[in-house]
Each structure stands twice: as structure tokens, then as C-alpha cells.
Amino acid sequence: MNAIQPSLHHALHSWPVDARDALPLALWDAASISAATGGVASNQFQAAGVEMDSRDVRPGDLFVALKGDAMDGHRFIPQAFAKGAVAAITDRPIDFPHVLVRDTTQALHDLAHAARDRSDAVRIAVTGSVGKTGVKEAIFNSLDRVGRGAAHRSVRSYNNHVGVPLSLARMPARARYGVFEMGMNHAGEIAPLSAHVRPNVALITTIAPAHIENLGSIEAIADEKAQIFTGLVDGGTAVIPADTEMADRLIGHARALGVKTVTFGRSENADVRLLDAIRQPHGGALITTDLGDTRLCYTIAEPGEHWIGNSLGVMVAVRAAGGDLASAGLAMAEMGGLKGRGARFQIAANGGKVLLIDESYNANPASMRATLASLGQTPATRRIAVLGTMGELGDFADKFHRQLAAPLAEAKIDHAILVGEGMRALAAQLGKGTPDSLGFAPSFTHCDDADQAILALEEFGMTGGDAVLVKGSNFMGLGRLVSHFTSAQK
Known part of the structure; x- marks a missing residue:
């Protein structure tokens, strides 16, 4: 025992020094919040998290009492402290520990900027x-795999004018990477989000007619998405999908800002190009890609043609951020679907198990086509699609819903349950009974809402070997259908 003590003593004194060791362990304390916001703290405290919704507060959180047009977070301060909040940011004195500021929304922005500036994390x-949510999760998993806790990301779909600064404010000082999702419904929304984050790497997954009701054209959508490049730091990298028809437009925006561009896809002109994709029997694929200076082979667990392209974008972003490509490959090989965005369930039915694919959170024409194509490649006795209305298509709605008839036939969908007013156009198209070139026309049922869809699926009857896709815009509530059938298995 005595013989090894000197070497142990030396080892303890030789522990490697990291500059991050000097950074605080607590996410925030009263002094740092006051310094960031210009506010006045009533008490000394330390906070482990930041929350704006009193229902989601966990012990140790800082509650930010935001004020909106229809809601004032100050009303929910007692509930936040009852759930374990240690302090709040408020615009009025309260009988709980707090930091008093002039404007709580501005204080959240100030806190976000302070979190960004105090850390040397590479931001994507x-x-x-x-x-974008799946790609954000894949990049996070790739970067966090090297060292648990090394990466931070926005949770859920916190991708708007409140969610992005909240996600930034939650980033620990010791984080090495931060991954942030950015969404929009109208023009002028992306640039302020990018200005908050000031990313080192900015990735666009693809351009499709989502939110075309508000923007009017695919070109306008591309122009708005390209505003993510405006916040890039000096030396930053714009990652652009080469296979979209808007690729040159996106590249033009990036080059006008003087930032580095890296394109990815199947296109021969792509900087990072897909060489081969061998699909696996139960989903996923073995990917071979040319990175320009080397070739890389890796496996992805997620099924579907769209994930083949997504994985290239992930690899480009990870490389641009200084991450490890081998770890990225392992992360994508293990990645499962997210709730509402590809989660897969095996549910019991007569004759065996049924595969239920949950894509109930979001839908637009491009994602509908991609997931229907993926269902068509899924081994199954019968393929059933429960499809909800796609939102924010405006005057284009009937056209885009009717156009789903072709991918339904191409995927050899045996039966479609169409849900919501928008799906009447597709029902009318399918009602014409026009088969595809191979003589295939799916049967279908139209329902008004998710509750009727549950009854329709029960009436149709699922049997062992079936594969069921549930996809629609979130406002259709098809998550209830997923919960109905999966909860019965518990």
C-alpha cells in the first residue's frame, strides 16, 4: 500500500487541466443572471434549468414569466414554485426569489446571448x-457520443422566436457543441433566430412547399430559409442540399454573404456525393459517400429515401463542426424514430404483430411522398396509410392533396384512411377509380377527425403482418390514434 502512494500522489497532481474546469457547474446563479439582464436579484440562488411553461418546471429551474398578447406568465408564478422553481425572472416584485427586469422577453434574449458568449461551443x-427535427437530433447524437454532456440541443420543436432563445439560455457554459433547430411560418422569421445563435455551421435539409400559403412560392420559401446564413460567424459554413431545384438559389444567397458553402446529395456536382445506398431488409441502409478527400461507409437505422439524403447533411455538419465522423456513423446506426416523427411500434393483432409507424406530428407534400415511398419499401402483408390533412397550403391545398394519389399507388397502399376536410380532394381523386400504369388503385375511407379514423381502422381490421403509417399535420390530432392503439399493448 505504501509503495504505490507516491505514484498515486503524482497522478493526482498530474490530472489534465482544461480551461472549462474554471467555468461554473450551475447553469445560472443570481449574480450571472443580473449581469446578463441588467436586473436586480432579490436573493442568492443557483438554477439548474430554464423554463417558460409552469407545467414543465422541474426542481431547480429558473422560471421566466413571459408576457404575450393573450397570456401573462406572472399568473403562473405560484404554480412554478410549487413544482420546484428556485427563482423567477419577473417585471414586478413578487414574494419569491426573483430577478426584477424591465421586460421579461428581452431578459430571455439577454440570457440567451450571455449563454452563447460565455461558451466556446461550436454552434450548428x-x-x-x-x-429538421430528425437531422437536429442526429447531429446532436453524433456529437454527444464522443463525450456524454459534450453537446447541447433544442428539445422538442423549440424552433421559433421563443424556443430558440430559450434553448440558447439552457446551454451550459461547459458545452462543446450546441445544435439549434429553426422554423418559420412567415417571411422575416429566420434571420432573427440566426442572429440569436450566430452559428458556426448552418444546414438546410431541403426546400419543399411547406407554409406556401404564407410565402406564396417555392422561391420565396428558399429565400426565407437561406436567411439562416445571415447569422453565420466569420469563417462559418453553409451546408446546402444539392438535389433541390432551389440549390443554385441557396448557394447564391450564401456566396453573397461571403461564407463557405458545402453541398450534399446525389448530384454529380455535390461536394459530398452519395455513391451507393444498399437498403436493409428491415429499414435503414448501408451508405457509401464521397467526401471529396476521402470516402466513408456507414449504416443508418432510419428507413426511407429522405434519410439517405439527410445522413449526408449530418455528416457534412459534423465534419464542419470538428466532430468525429466514426462516432456519427455509429450514432446514426443506433438512432430510432422520434415520437410523431418516425417512431415504430409492434402491436398485437390477429395472426401476429402489426408495425405501426408514427409520423403524426407534421406533414407537407414532400414529407408525405417520402414516408409513403418508405412504407412501400417496408415488408408487409398489407400496407395501410392513415393520412391527415396537410396545413398551410392555402390556394394550393386541393392540388397538393390530389397529387398524393400517385405516391399512394406507387407504394402499393392496400387501404387509405383519409382524415379531415383537406383530404376530401384526395378522396375525390381516388373515387374516380383510376388505377396506376400497373392497374393498381387503393381502397379508401374518408373521416372527419381522428376519433372517426380510430373507428375506421378498427372496422377495417388489422392483422399480423400489416404495416400502418399514421401521418398528418399536428392540428389533426392523429397522435390520439397512435396512443389509442399503442396504449392497448401496455
Whole structure:
């Protein structure tokens, strides 16, 4: 025992020094919040998290009492403290520990900027018409795999004018990477989000007619998404999908800002190009890609053609952020679907198990086509699609819903349950009974809402070997259908 003590003593004194060791362990304390916001703290405290919704507060959180047009977070301060909040940011004195500021929304922005500036984390911003949440999660998993806790990301779909600064304010000082999703419904929304984050890497997944009701054209959508490049730091990288028809437009925006561009996709002109994709029997694929200076082979667990392209964008972003590509490959090989965005369930039915694919959170014409194509490649006795109305299509709604008839036939969908007013156009198209070139026309049922869809699926009857896709815009509430059938298995 005595013989090894000197070497142990030396080892303890030789522990490697990291500059992050000097950074605080607590996410925020009263003094740092006051310094960031210019506010006045009533008490000394330390906070482990930041929350704006009193229902989601966890012990140790800082509650930010935001004020909106229809709601004032100050009304919910007692509930926040009852759930374990240690302090609040408020614009009026309260009988709980707090930091008093002039404007709580501005204070949240100030806190976000302070979190950004105190950390040397490499920041990655992700937007796009389709797939941004999944890609954000894949980049996070790739970067966090090297060292648990090394990466931070926005949770859920916190991608708007409140969610992005909240996600930034939650970033620990010791984080090495931060991954932030950015969404929009109208013109002028992306640039302020990018200005908050000031990313080192900005990735666009693809451009498709999502929110076309508000923007009017696919070109306008591309122009708005390209505003993510405006916040890039000096030396930052714009990651652009080469296969979209808007690729040259996106590249033009990036080059006008003087930032580095890296394109990815199947296109021969792509900087990072797909060489081969061998689909696996139960979903996913083995990918071979040319990175320009080297080739890389890796496996993805997520099924579907869209994930093949997404994985290239992930690899480009990870490389641009200084991450490890081998770890990224392992992360994507293990990644499962997210709730409402590709989660897969095996549910019991007569004759065996039924595969239920949950895509109930979001839908637009491009994602509908992609997920229907993926369902068509899924081994199954029968393929059933429960499709909800796609929102924010405006005057284009009937056209885009009717156009789903072709991908339904191409995927050899045996039965479609169409849900919501917008799906009447597709029902009318399918009602014409026009088969595809191979003589295939799916049967269908139209329902008004999710509750009717549950009854329709029960009446149709699922049997072992079936594969069921549930997809629609979130306002259709098809998550209730997923919960109905999956909860019965518990």
C-alpha cells in the first residue's frame, strides 16, 4: 500500500487541466443572471434549468414569466414554485426569489446571448422544409457520443422566436457543441433566430412547399430559409442540399454573404456525393459517400429515401463542426424514430404483430411522398396509410392533396384512411377509380377527425403482418390514434 502512494500522489497532481474546469457547474446563479439582464436579484440562488411553461418546471429551474398578447406568465408564478422553481425572472416584485427586469422577453434574449458568449461551443443551426427535427437530433447524437454532456440541443420543436432563445439560455457554459433547430411560418422569421445563435455551421435539409400559403412560392420559401446564413460567424459554413431545384438559389444567397458553402446529395456536382445506398431488409441502409478527400461507409437505422439524403447533411455538419465522423456513423446506426416523427411500434393483432409507424406530428407534400415511398419499401402483408390533412397550403391545398394519389399507388397502399376536410380532394381523386400504369388503385375511407379514423381502422381490421403509417399535420390530432392503439399493448 505504501509503495504505490507516491505514484498515486503524482497522478493526482498530474490530472489534465482544461480551461472549462474554471467555468461554473450551475447553469445560472443570481449574480450571472443580473449581469446578463441588467436586473436586480432579490436573493442568492443557483438554477439548474430554464423554463417558460409552469407545467414543465422541474426542481431547480429558473422560471421566466413571459408576457404575450393573450397570456401573462406572472399568473403562473405560484404554480412554478410549487413544482420546484428556485427563482423567477419577473417585471414586478413578487414574494419569491426573483430577478426584477424591465421586460421579461428581452431578459430571455439577454440570457440567451450571455449563454452563447460565455461558451466556446461550436454552434450548428438547422432549418428546412422537411426533416429538421430528425437531422437536429442526429447531429446532436453524433456529437454527444464522443463525450456524454459534450453537446447541447433544442428539445422538442423549440424552433421559433421563443424556443430558440430559450434553448440558447439552457446551454451550459461547459458545452462543446450546441445544435439549434429553426422554423418559420412567415417571411422575416429566420434571420432573427440566426442572429440569436450566430452559428458556426448552418444546414438546410431541403426546400419543399411547406407554409406556401404564407410565402406564396417555392422561391420565396428558399429565400426565407437561406436567411439562416445571415447569422453565420466569420469563417462559418453553409451546408446546402444539392438535389433541390432551389440549390443554385441557396448557394447564391450564401456566396453573397461571403461564407463557405458545402453541398450534399446525389448530384454529380455535390461536394459530398452519395455513391451507393444498399437498403436493409428491415429499414435503414448501408451508405457509401464521397467526401471529396476521402470516402466513408456507414449504416443508418432510419428507413426511407429522405434519410439517405439527410445522413449526408449530418455528416457534412459534423465534419464542419470538428466532430468525429466514426462516432456519427455509429450514432446514426443506433438512432430510432422520434415520437410523431418516425417512431415504430409492434402491436398485437390477429395472426401476429402489426408495425405501426408514427409520423403524426407534421406533414407537407414532400414529407408525405417520402414516408409513403418508405412504407412501400417496408415488408408487409398489407400496407395501410392513415393520412391527415396537410396545413398551410392555402390556394394550393386541393392540388397538393390530389397529387398524393400517385405516391399512394406507387407504394402499393392496400387501404387509405383519409382524415379531415383537406383530404376530401384526395378522396375525390381516388373515387374516380383510376388505377396506376400497373392497374393498381387503393381502397379508401374518408373521416372527419381522428376519433372517426380510430373507428375506421378498427372496422377495417388489422392483422399480423400489416404495416400502418399514421401521418398528418399536428392540428389533426392523429397522435390520439397512435396512443389509442399503442396504449392497448401496455
